[in-house]
Amino acid sequence: MIRIIDRYLLRAFFANYLLALFVLISLYVVLDLFVNLDEFTEGSKPILQVITNIGSYYFFQVPLYFSQLSGVITLFAACGTLARLHRNNEVIAVLASGTSVFRLATPLIVAGLAVNGLLVLDQEFLLPSIAPKLARSRDDVEGARVYEIWCVRDGENRLFNARQFSPKEQGVRGLIVLETSEDPRQKGRLRDVIIADRAQWNADRLGWDLQGHSLRMRTDSGGLSEPGKDVALEPEAIRFYPGALSPDDLLLRRQRQWINNLSLTQLDQLQASGEVPVTKVIQVKHGRYTLPIANMIFLLMGMPFFLNRAPERILNQAAKALVTCAVAFVITFIGQQMVGAAETSTLLAALPAWLPIFVFGPIAVVLLDGVKT
Structure with missing residues (x-):
């Protein structure tokens, strides 16, 4: 049964989620445009055409950026919600009523699972449908x-x-x-x-x-x-x-990474056809399997820093969460890039994608177990 506290937390979570989604993707677009603006302006194109090409290019890139940033966005939304509760001393009021801090985390974890569902839909349906648009280069958006x-x-x-x-x-x-x-x-x-x-x-x-x-x-x-x-x-x-x-x-x-934008069904067909090395298909498939799981583990690693019953400086806790999760994200990214390096064994080729989960899953459990309720 959904209680008042659940509705309150969910409203705050989704508000923070939309804010983080807008800020992070906008920052991604601005930085990418700043670095690659010269590619859009090649060939002395009219300014109106350049603006149109920029809009067309990044409009279709947004779903791809979402798939790359979904875990960070969810983590920011959940931790931001808990940080707000601490800043307003609402956690103390909840604890005084006899409610565990884990009860505060429950609706946020459920919401994290829900937005991970959006990631799966994005990767399995939206990205494959716009894959040709994603293959366009910045200096040839029109396909001329x-x-x-x-x-x-x-x-x-x-x-x-x-x-x-x-x-x-x-x-x-x-x-x-x-x-x-x-x-x-x-x-x-x-x-x-x-x-x-x-x-x-x-x-x-x-x-x-x-x-x-x-x-x-x-x-x-x-x-x-x-x-x-x-x-x-x-x-x-x-x-x-x-x-x-x-x-x-x-x-x-x-496109160099064209198979990354295929659905799992298309990847199975591609693997059966033998058109590309099996290890390359394994790299994408196992990365697809592990990404939602890794996102939830990162969420569980970041939340314990904001679930303490004793009042602490929010900035200190945020810094600890940022460093911990940043290290986990970097190691996971390296693992995703290493998948497929082993040409001799399907099992060995898939192992690097699952290794961060085996490593950081227990760490998340330890951090949650250390929360004093």
């Missing part, structure tokens, strides 16, 4: 730049190549697709070659409309069986290529 595409896997047995790829026009020039044999005995051997002067993405048919000179050339044997043997190619006119990669996928794969 033309790129080369070489040897990008398109399905299980195809390599997609293009001399020019335009994200803005959703098309390519100089298309070359290499198809290898599906026969297990000739795995990896060339079977077909598709070439086209131009190709335009067809969203309705989920493939590429081939334009200009376009041919499919089949080998006479369905694969190269003898090294050094000349290959006889049989040309065949073709006007459509049912590729698995859309222009958004091609743009996304140009």
